[in-house]
Amino acid sequence: MKNNKIDLKNLRINYSLNKINYNDLSENPFNQFKIWLKDAMNNKIRDCNAMVLSTFDSINGVTSRVVLLKEIKENKFIFFTNYNSLKAKQIKNNNIVSLCFYWNDLERQIRIRGIANKLPNDESTSYFNLRPEESKIAAIISNQSSYINIDEKLEDKLLEFNKNKISKPDHWGGYAIEPHYFEFWQGRENRLHDRFEYDKKGLCWKIKRLSP
Template identity: 45%
Template sequence: MELNKIRREYRYSALTRKNATAHPADQFRIWLNEARQANVNDFSAMNLITCSPGEFPQSRIVLLKDYNKDGFTFFSNYTSAKAKAMELNNKVGLHFFWPELERQIRIEGLAEKTPRQVSEDYFKSRPLDSQIAACASSQSSEIDSRETLEKQYQKVKDLLAGQAPECPENWGGYFVRAVRIEFWQGRENRLHDRLVYVHNENGWKIKRLSP
């Protein structure tokens, strides 16, 4: 496949200082809602980037479950590879990509565990089978086969006998407190719009970046 010959123009929309909001959380809300209304597949999916000291950066897709004016929340196993990385270095990146809208959002922030009650409340809201899977899986640990995983899942399910499990101590939420958020809108001739919000002691400052 001759990838260097694949080209298309970006004409969906524009992003200017005039039509951008003063606070990045409001701009994020607008774009997230527009992605949902456009039926973008997995519109709440985001790439989480971590980097342990001395190691290569790692990225994986997680699902955004909540956000507010200060940051973004997702949930995971606290013994997973990403959890261990964040324990050593809590500086992380988040990346949303909505190709249907020719948009990206890049976020830099500091990750911290959510209060335990937040983790327990969300865990209880999940489907029962997902709760069981969280109890049965030791995320990121090596297993010898798919069959082993399925047997462990069935074992936990049988022990519970239809009852909901307690939220495991090694499972819960992370809140990424944002310090920098960039909104990228594709434009014609690769003259893309890039507005970045940078947080300081006085609040948020908006800058335009060259594409």
């Protein structure tokens, strides 16, 4: 019998790449987010627009998964998904969500809390029409999160689909998340990490430093 024990106790990295200076922070968290996102893009971080989306319901509790940020528009974070999925069902009943971006190579993390609402159908259609043909078909034929046969050949469905009938299905579209809280985290030496939060109070953002 193989020994599957994994010892994680001594796995540690001493972060030392950067720090956050309060005087360098933008007064607007969206501007600060874009500065860090551009840093990630310039450093060629793979899937730098990937974010962990966490949602909640009373049966499943908190569930998390990675989705892709596709746009920041009017201070809202936009992603697209199947409206029949678990995350969509949870958002329908409780639209308070959280996001987390983690860029390991930069030793940075951004946590966000906000309210999610469906995008207007015309905006979802506009983005759907920009997608590659195979991605459009996959969105049409997939009943996301439903159970399927173990040996079901999804690729066959893709090949058999009539490509003259490609249009956005009603069960697919976008969400816009309007944040009311940001936390910017920068790894530091000896676990003395830099943490700054932006908390929205009325129309203003209050910036505070958090203990590591």
